[in-house]
Amino acid sequence: xxxxxxxxxxxxxxxxxxxxxxxxxxxxxxxxxxxxxxxxxxxxxxxxxxxxxxxxxxxxxxxxxxxxxxxxxxxxxxxxxxxxxxxxxxxxxxxxxxxxxxxxxxxxxxxxxxxxxxxxxxxxxxxxxxxxxxxxxxxxxxxxxxxxxxxxxxxxxxxxxxxxxxxxxxxxxxxxxxxxxxxxxxxxxxxxxxxxxxxxxxxxxxxxxxxxxxxxxxxxxxxxxxxxxxxxxxxxxxxxxxxxxxxxxxxxxxxxxxxxxxxxxxxxxxxxxxxxxxxxxxxxxxxxxxxxxxxxxxxxxxxxxxxxxxxxxxxxxxxxxxxxxxxxxxxx
Amino acid sequence: xxxxxxxxxxxxxxxxxxxxxxxxxxxxxxxxxxxxxxxxxxxxxxxxxxxxxxxxxxxxxxxxxxxxxxxxxxxxxxxxxxxxxxxxxxxxxxxxxxxxxxxxxxxxxxxxxxxxxxxxxxxxxxxxxxxxxxxxxxxxxxxxxxxxxxxxxxxxxxxxxxxxxxxxxxxxxxxxxxxxxxxxxxxxxxxxxxxxxxxxxxxxxxxxxxxxxxxxxxxxxxxxxxxxxxxxxxxxxxxxxxxxxxxxxxxxxxxxxxxxxxxxxxxxxxxxxxxxxxxxxxxxxxxxxxxxxxxxxxxxxxxxxxxxxxxxxxxxxxxxxxxxxxxxxxxx
Numbered sequence: 064x065x066x067x068x069x070x071x072x073x074x075x076x077x078x079x080x081x082x083x084x085x086x087x088x089x090x091x092x093x094x095x096x097x098x099x100x101x102x103x104x105x106x107x108x109x110x111x112x113x114x115x116x117x118x119x120x121x122x123x124x125x126x127x128x129x130x131x132x133x134x135x136x137x138x139x140x141x142x143x144x145x146x147x148x149x150x151x152x153x154x155x156x157x158x159x160x161x162x163x164x165x166x167x168x169x170x171x172x173x174x175x176x177x178x179x180x181x182x183x184x185x186x187x188x189x190x191x192x193x194x195x196x197x198x199x200x201x202x203x204x205x206x207x208x209x210x211x212x213x214x215x216x217x218x219x220x221x222x223x224x225x226x227x228x229x230x231x232x233x234x235x236x237x238x239x240x241x242x243x244x245x246x247x248x249x250x251x252x253x254x255x256x257x258x259x260x261x262x263x264x265x266x267x268x269x270x271x272x273x274x275x276x277x278x279x280x281x282x283x284x285x286x287x288x289x290x291x292x293x294x295x296x297x298x299x300x301x302x303x304x305x306x307x308x309x310x311x312x313x314x315x316x317x318x319x320x321x322x323x324x325x326x327x328x329x330x331x332x333x334x335x336x337x338x339x340x341x342x343x344x345x346x347x348x349x350x351x352x353x354x355x356x357x358x359x360x361x362x363x364x365x366x367x368x369x370x371x372x373x374x375x376x377x378x379x380x381x382x383x384x385x386x387x388x389x390x391x392x393x394x395x
Numbered sequence: 396x397x398x399x400x401x402x403x404x405x406x407x408x409x410x411x412x413x414x415x416x417x418x419x420x421x422x423x424x425x426x427x428x429x430x431x432x433x434x435x436x437x438x439x440x441x442x443x444x445x446x447x448x449x450x451x452x453x454x455x456x457x458x459x460x461x462x463x464x465x466x467x468x469x470x471x472x473x474x475x476x477x478x479x480x481x482x483x484x485x486x487x488x489x490x491x492x493x494x495x496x497x498x499x500x501x502x503x504x505x506x507x508x509x510x511x512x513x514x515x516x517x518x519x520x521x522x523x524x525x526x527x528x529x530x531x532x533x534x535x536x537x538x539x540x541x542x543x544x545x546x547x548x549x550x551x552x553x554x555x556x557x558x559x560x561x562x563x564x565x566x567x568x569x570x571x572x573x574x575x576x577x578x579x580x581x582x583x584x585x586x587x588x589x590x591x592x593x594x595x596x597x598x599x600x601x602x603x604x605x606x607x608x609x610x611x612x613x614x615x616x617x618x619x620x621x622x623x624x625x626x627x628x629x630x631x632x633x634x635x636x637x638x639x640x641x642x643x644x645x646x647x648x649x650x651x652x653x654x655x656x657x658x659x660x661x662x663x664x665x666x667x668x669x670x671x672x673x674x675x676x677x678x679x680x681x682x683x684x685x686x687x688x689x690x691x692x693x694x695x696x697x698x699x700x701x702x703x704x705x706x707x708x709x710x711x712x713x714x715x716x717x718x719x720x721x722x723x724x725x726x727x
Contacts (some may be wrong), residue, residue: 116661284656287655287656287657291656306656306659306660307660308660309655309656309657309660312655312656312657313657318655318657319655320652320653320654320655321652321653321654321655321656322652322653323619323641323644323650323651323652323653324616324619324623324638324641324644324653324666324668325619325641325644325645325650326668327638327666327667327668328638328639328640328641328668328669328670329448329668330668331667331668331669331670331673332666332667332668333665333666333667333668334656334659334664334665334666334667335659335663335664335665335666336656336658336659336660336661336662336663336664336665337660337663338660338663341663
């Protein structure tokens with residue numbers, strides 16, 4: 064093999080679903096591995112809602128957008144097939160931002176070795192971006208205390224499902240917002256959430272009141288949308304809101320307005336946005352926090368696996384339709 | 396003298412201006428001063444926007460509402476005229492929550508002695524609720540750094556004017572939002588703000604862009620209203636928003652909606668509400684922080700003094716009309 068496949072971003076998305084015209088599938092020559100470098104064969108890569116931000120031209124976003132004509136950004140897991148690096152050996156498994164491509168040449172910056180005895184897709188579902196994001200947001204902003212009530216939107220999603228399970232393991236009452244009865248069933252009966260609300264069919268105000276009789280102490284916001292107003296109105300004094308995703312509002316030319324700030328004073332709320340790229344330096348600490356929950360079997364997951372690198376292009380739109388069941392992963 | 400005058404709250408306000416029918420002026424018998432108690436003759440008391448919250452029936456507010464039929468809550472400064480308390484002597488000057496009344500019997504809980512060689516009205520304008528609120532919000536939430544840009548609404552008000560002057564003294568660029576050209580002139584030419592915006596007459600977006608070319612790092616929100624959306628849209632990454640007051644929205648039956656939360660993620664903003672009653676335990680620390688600025692002459696103020704206890708009733712509505720010039724104080 065002297066070439067490998069990669070996918071470049073070649074245009075910026077408009078609001079709404081993304082099309083194949085934004086991407087170009089290219090063949091690249093296998094690189095030479097220089098001193099201090101190694102070559103990773105990527106086995107699985109992750110699709111994440113954050114990608115819409117990475118593709119967008121908005122220079123105010125949290126990390127620079129992907130430059131047009133370069134490989135689309137993503138995290139993945141793979142195996143080292145060639146190494147001239149003293150700390151990384153052929154056969155080592157590594158995780159990190161490797162992009163939409165079959166091979167990744169690197170000096171190791173930003174990559175982490177994977178030693179946990181778990182399959183690649185579990186590593187990518189639980190320990191990669193979703194698990195790190197869930198752990199960072201829940202503990203640094205949510206500050207969960209046993210006995211409190213947490214509501215998480217996008218609760219069957221890759222981040223939301225981990226947030227909810229961590230909070231359950233910590234002794235909180237956990238209610239998840241989802242978009243289908245199948246997902247509601249999964250988070251309650253498989254993951255152990257205390258309740259679920261289907262935002263498409265339930266009476267939001269009534270169901271939320273029924274499921275959170277003691278109000279809400281922590282809101283982990285992954286979606287935006289009308290549920291936000293209902294959750295906001297039930298926040299308790301000193302409540303914390305971690306804003307992690309607004310997928311429902313990204314495609315809108317005019318995003319919906321948010322609740323008036325009067326309750327922020329009356330209840331001394333804290334609303335804080337965060338994104339993992341600010342916290343990549345804390346990854347070892349976050350993994351240390353997360354790993355015991357995983358090893359105790361408290362973090363279940365399900366992966367929605369797409370086959371082949373090019374399936375990433377259409378796979379992205381599953382975030383808009385909500386048809387993905389669990390963490391979206393591309394098997395390369 | 397065997398009686399003194401007090402004013403009780405006897406009804407809850409509806410939205411909008413408050414009327415005299417909410418209050419009852421009563422004569423009370425001068426109390427006996429028991430062991431461990433002392434009697435304060437109140438000289439000046441403060442009117443604050445927080446009073447609307449204290450009068451409201453909303454049990455979700457930050458401190459319990461004033462019970463109907465009891466003395467209206469307020470902070471004041473006065474002199475001890477009789478004492479059976481080992482730590483407080485006749486002639487001592489004290490500050491604290493003494494209510495709308497001429498005399499206040501207490502065991503000293505929550506009162507602080509005033510030793511700074513400054514007039515009563517300065518004490519009440521700078522060291523009482525406004526100065527404590529400004530200091531708490533600016534430093535614990537705003538976390539000002541030299542060279543940053545701060546925008547404060549209600550900038551000619553008792554809290555806003557101190558926030559801006561503290562930030563100026565710390566080396567920030569400070570822009571104030573006010574409701575009249577007279578106030579704009581005062582904060583720029585007397586207090587040293589870098590710029591002012593008259594929200595009633597200026598083109599908000601254009602003027603804000605002109606005055607904050609490097610974006611906004613800290614927003615100290617005292618008013619709510621349409622300016623909020625403009626400020627929000629110019630927040631820099633890692634910006635901090637202290638939500639201290641929403642006076643423009645309190646009288647509305649349906650408060651205006653707030654900006655969509657997408658920028659909270661993109662810019663990793665923190666929005667935090669606070670009220671001083673949560674922080675009364677920190678008053679000594681806050682005074683220690685604030686006092687050097689005052690003693691260096693960096694905190695100017697102006698008091699709008701109303702004469703006589705009963706002037707408090709109509710005085711409250713000056714917050715709605717914005718006609719007060721500086722800190723509203725009642726001389727008893």
